[in-house]
Amino acid sequence: xxxxxxxxxxxxxxxxxxxxxxxxxxxxxxxxxxxxxxxxxxxxxxxxxxxxxxxxxxxxxxxxxxxxxxxxxxxxxxxxxxxxxxxxxxxxxxxxxxxxxxxxxxxxxxxxxxxxxxxxxxxxxxxxxxxxxxxxxxxxxxxxxxxxxxxxxxxxxxxxxxxxxxxxxxxxxxxxxxxxxxxxxxxxxxxxxxxxxxxxxxxxxxxxxxxxxxxxxxxxxxxxxxxxxxxxxxxxxxxxxxxxxxxxx
Amino acid sequence: xxxxxxxxxxxxxxxxxxxxxxxxxxxxxxxxxxxxxxxxxxxxxxxxxxxxxxxxxxxxxxxxxxxxxxxxxxxxxxxxxxxxxxxxxxxxxxxxxxxxxxxxxxxxxxxxxxxxxxxxxxxxxxxxxxxxxxxxxxxxxxxxxxxxxxxxxxxxxxxxxxxxxxxxxxxxxxxxxxxxxxxxxxxxxxxxxxxxxxxxxxxxxxxxxxxxxxxxxxxxxxxxxxxxxxxxxxxxxxxxxxxxxxxxx
Numbered sequence: 296x297x298x299x300x301x302x303x304x305x306x307x308x309x310x311x312x313x314x315x316x317x318x319x320x321x322x323x324x325x326x327x328x329x330x331x332x333x334x335x336x337x338x339x340x341x342x343x344x345x346x347x348x349x350x351x352x353x354x355x356x357x358x359x360x361x362x363x364x365x366x367x368x369x370x371x372x373x374x375x376x377x378x379x380x381x382x383x384x385x386x387x388x389x390x391x392x393x394x395x396x397x398x399x400x401x402x403x404x405x406x407x408x409x410x411x412x413x414x415x416x417x418x419x420x421x422x423x424x425x426x427x428x429x430x431x432x433x434x435x436x437x438x439x440x441x442x443x444x445x446x447x448x449x450x451x452x453x454x455x456x457x458x459x460x461x462x463x464x465x466x467x468x469x470x471x472x473x474x475x476x477x478x479x480x481x482x483x484x485x486x487x488x489x490x491x492x493x494x495x496x497x498x499x500x501x502x503x504x505x506x507x508x509x510x511x512x513x514x515x516x517x518x519x520x521x522x523x524x525x526x527x528x529x530x531x532x533x534x535x536x537x538x539x540x541x542x543x544x
Numbered sequence: 545x546x547x548x549x550x551x552x553x554x555x556x557x558x559x560x561x562x563x564x565x566x567x568x569x570x571x572x573x574x575x576x577x578x579x580x581x582x583x584x585x586x587x588x589x590x591x592x593x594x595x596x597x598x599x600x601x602x603x604x605x606x607x608x609x610x611x612x613x614x615x616x617x618x619x620x621x622x623x624x625x626x627x628x629x630x631x632x633x634x635x636x637x638x639x640x641x642x643x644x645x646x647x648x649x650x651x652x653x654x655x656x657x658x659x660x661x662x663x664x665x666x667x668x669x670x671x672x673x674x675x676x677x678x679x680x681x682x683x684x685x686x687x688x689x690x691x692x693x694x695x696x697x698x699x700x701x702x703x704x705x706x707x708x709x710x711x712x713x714x715x716x717x718x719x720x721x722x723x724x725x726x727x728x729x730x731x732x733x734x735x736x737x738x739x740x741x742x743x744x745x746x747x748x749x750x751x752x753x754x755x756x757x758x759x760x761x762x763x764x765x766x767x768x769x770x771x772x773x774x775x776x777x778x779x780x781x782x783x784x785x786x787x788x789x790x791x792x793x
Contacts, residue, residue: 300551389791458792462725462745476711496711503752542638543707
């Protein structure tokens with residue numbers, strides 16, 4: 296029988312700056328809240344990972360391209376922001392209503408290629424996604440274990456919109472230490488029928504759950520989740536759908 | 545400061561049949577696990593709601609249309625299943641790789657219009673989504689309160705695929721007793737900047753979190769979530785994106 300799952304906020308992590316030792320900040324926050332980081336999953340907001348990595352662009356240093364200036368003029372946006380978004384994009388998937396839905400170089404499809412102005416350290420700065428989200432998760436995972444954490448999964452999360460529905464939900468953009476998708480092939484349902492639905496996106500469920508504590512204004516950039524079995528291995532990047540099988544390219 | 549959130553499985557709910565009193569079954573399960581259903585959110589798997597409502601179709605009674613027969617032949621599927629899917633659909637949004645992505649009469653965009661063969665009571669039956677998911681949530685909410693539950697939110701959840709990503713995540717398809725989207729307009733981020741991201745899909749976050757306990761083979765069709773403030777009011781149906789603003793129609 297399944298036991299309860301606990302989502303534990305790790306508060307008191309200060310505003311992160313380039314070069315900060317994120318693992319040390321998280322371990323200290325866990326210690327303050329008497330949370331043992333072992334046999335569970337840590338969800339970390341992408342923003343603090345990006346900031347620690349210095350993935351910050353000063354808009355004053357950005358010279359917008361012709362295309363960025365055109366889009367910005369049409370959509371009444373800062374052309375330097377649009378330029379950064381285009382640089383972070385493999386392609387623009389949709390454009391309309393003042394929104395740019397982009398496919399990032401990692402393969403994520405999201406608004407503005409994940410480039411965010413809110414919570415940036417300065418008024419004229421943009422925070423980019425980590426260059427390699429799975430490597431960032433793996434590196435944080437190693438540093439946490441080296442710092443005394445037990446077996447754990449690490450999820451990097453970001454806040455994504457969805458087609459067809461209003462409102463944002465946190466999704467996983469990187470993972471380490473567990474299988475981001477649980478494969479149920481061969482399992483049977485309660486009536487004994489083999490399951491047709493075979494893959495649960497565990498990493499995304501964890502990210503969405505942590506999002507309940509991670510409101511942008513809450514100051515909670517990391518959540519510990521206990522009670523979800525730590526299983527398997529893999530990288531989140533492997534769970535992006537093969538474009539050949541994607542009906543919404 | 546946010547406190548921990550707990551996700552508590554409500555086990556021991558038997559296989560539900562048409563006409564069953566779902567509120568009574570849930571209240572009994574909560575009592576067995578010593579869980580007081582007050583000041584929190586209950587997430588209920590759509591399947592048991594549909595079954596209690598008798599939203600079950602015997603495939604033997606279904607005469608496939610010409611279109612259903614054509615699609616079934618091309619995709620190597622049961623034409624009666626395809627027929628039920630088409631009947632539950634306002635339109636087919638995408639078709640390919642043997643999958644029908646449909647817009648349901650409610651306005652949800654999902655595979656097979658939510659018509660499911662797995663966990664159906666018999667080999668030749670399909671379970672449909674409730675006809676009105678918000679009304680179903682409201683009715684369950686009222687019955688739970690009448691049966692002794694305290695103030696609570698109710699979420700009906702179903703397991704949805706997503707564009708661009710493999711793996712399924714539970715999403716909300718109906719809600720009652722709280723605002724399914726939290727509006728942060730006017731809030732400020734940690735740097736004092738007004739938030740650009742203003743709407744968090746609380747109901748979907750709750751559904752995804754509950755999904756961590758609701759694996760199809762787990763026999764857990766209901767999860768109690770404590771620690772998420774019960775706020776506002778509204779219906780999930782109001783959070784479907786206006787087609788005029790939708791870039792992925």
